[in-house]
Amino acid sequence: AQRVTQPEKLLSVFKGAPVELKCNYSYSGSPELFWYVQYSRQRLQLLLRHISRESIKGFTADLNKGETSFHLKKPFAQEEDSAMYYCALRGASGGSNYKLTFGKGTLLTVNP
């Protein structure tokens, strides 16, 4: 079974504080992991994917296969980071599993 768990439905931090959004997954093969973000009144958009190993808007995420986790981190949160964040999984390239499986999302609020 392919499953993504985001244990926190809501997360509230103050501006300038570090933020970590948790994501755990279950998948029998090699996964590709993604973080998607949805800002207010905007469409779902890709924030980052683990194979890119890049930092977007100051966010980073490391795939930990031992702990089956892909937590999203930012050292200093900004008010514009307030949004709904979804962790998603897809089977690795070369297989026949094309679908994205999403977690239920974490609503991040950054307070001034």
Added chain:
Amino acid sequence: DAGVTQSPTHLIKTRGQQVTLRCSPKSGHDTVSWYQQALGQGPQFIFQYYEEEERQRGNFPDRFSGHQFPNYSSELNVNALLLGDSALYLCASNWGRADTQYFGPGTRLTVL
């Protein structure tokens, strides 16, 4: 490029009716996926179309069907609507197996 577009934006139907939702992929994309997002949940994969055929299907009943046209646009059809079909329906497009999926703004379906 307007990106992925979907129509209509909103739709209200009654139980037992049938509905057709439409999606135009991002320019250059040949693959379309459909997702259902119920309130408070992450998107759930319905199916994916590639080369005008259903390539993978999620755990949805046969009442959900689709089609992809030669210009890569796609339709999602839902027959015998149930109250539980009320949701935001998202379309995503990509090119090639490993490409990122880009999402449209969604169609909000309300079944009364």
